[in-house]
Amino acid sequence: LKGPNDLVFDKAGNLYFTDHGKTYDRQRDFGGLYYLARGASEAKELDFHYSSPNGVGLSPDEQTVWMADTMTGRMWAFDLESPGVIRPATPFNGGRVVATMPGLQYFDSLAMTAAGNVCVATILNGGITTITPEGQHSHIA
Template identity: 45%
Template sequence: MFATIAQGLRFPEGPVAMPDGSVVLVEIAAGRISRVHPDGTVQTVAEPGGGPNGLAIGPDGKLYCCNNGGFDYIEHPSGLLIPHGQAADYSGGRIERIDLATGAVEILYRDGDFGCTLRGPNDIVFDAHGGFWFTDHGKTRPRERDVTGIFYARADGSHLEEVIFPSENPNGIGLSPDGKRLYAAETYTCRLMAFDVVAPGQIDPTAGLGGPGLPLYRPAGYKFFDSLGVEACGNICVATIGESGISVISPTGDLIDFVPTPDPFTTNICWGGPDLRTAYITLSGTGQLIRMDWPRPGLALAY
C-alpha cells in the first residue's frame, strides 16, 4: 500500500528526503526544482531550466543537480507524459550547484570542461571523500544516440573525469554501503552493472571482459532500468520501466523482491524518516510522488 503525497508534477525525478520530512525533487519537463512538503504543498526551490534530473546533497549542504539539457515530450492519450528525444531547445549537459535557501543556480561543470563531453548528465551519488560519481545518459536524436560514460568529479569544481567509457546509456548510479562497489543501471540494455572501486574516483579496469565492470543482473521481458537506490543491507533497488515497479537485487545478482507501482514510468526511489524505512518513489508518467513503508531501511547517504 502507498499514499500519494503530490500529483500534477511535470515528470518528477531525483527525490531527496530532507530532515524536515519534505522531499526535494526535480520536475524535468518544467525545468525546475521543487520541494514537496508532507501535507502535499509544492514549493519551487529553483528554476535552472533545461532538464534537471538527478539530485544529491553535497558536503557543503548545497544541492548538486545533473542537468540533461532537456527532452521533448509526448502527451500520450492515456494521460502519460513520455520523454521523446532531445529537446528542440536543448541547452547542453551540465552539473549545477543550487543554494536551497536562495534558489541561486551555479554551473559547476559544463560540456568541454577538463576535456569531457557532457551530453545528458542523469544521476549522481556522493562518496565519503566528498567527490561524486554521475552518469551521462546521452541524448537520442532521429537515427542516432550518444555513446556516453560515467564520471567522477570534485564538489569544489577542481576536477572532472570520465572514468568509465563506453557505457550503454547509463542511468541510475549508487554505491555499496562500504563504498567499494559502484552500481550503474543501463536503460536500453536493462543491465545492472557493478564496478570495483579501488580509490576515490578510480575503478579496477581489469574486472570484466572487454571492459571494466561486471553485468550483475538483467531481467527478462520488455523492461528498462531507470534510477536506483541502495538499501542499508546492500540490496540495489532499481526503478523499472515497463513492468512498473522497483526491482530489488542482491549484491550477488539475485532478484529478491519486486514492488509493483501503478505507473509504467516509475523512475526513482529514496528513503527518509527516522529509521530510513519510508520509501519515496517518483511516478513520472502520471506526475506523482508516492510514499510507502519499506521492509528494510535505505542506506544513509554521505551527506
C-alpha cells in the same frame, strides 16, 4: 558531456555521476560513468560506451559503484581500488554485469539499502526491482 543524469556523493564529498547521452532521429550517443573529486573543476571519465547509463549508487562500504543501464535492463557494478579509480574487471570495460532483466524492462534511478542491495525503478512493467550484490532479483509492482 551530453546528458548528465543521476548522481551520488561519497562520504568525503566526491561525486559519481552518469551521462545518459542524447537520442536523435536516427542515432544515439553512448554514455558513461564519471567521477568528480571534491574541489576539482573537471570530471574524470571512469568508463564509457554504455547504451544508456542512468541510476548510480555506492555500496554502504563505498567499495563498489552501481550503475543502471536503461535500454539494456542491465545492472553494472564497478569495484573501486580507491575513490574514483575502478579495478579492471575485463579487457573490455571496468565493470561487471550483476543482473539482466528478462523481456523488455528499462532501469531508471536507483538507491542502495543499508544491506547493500540495489533498489531500481523499473519502467514498462512498473515498480521497483531489488537486486542483491550476488545478482538475485525480485520485483514489487
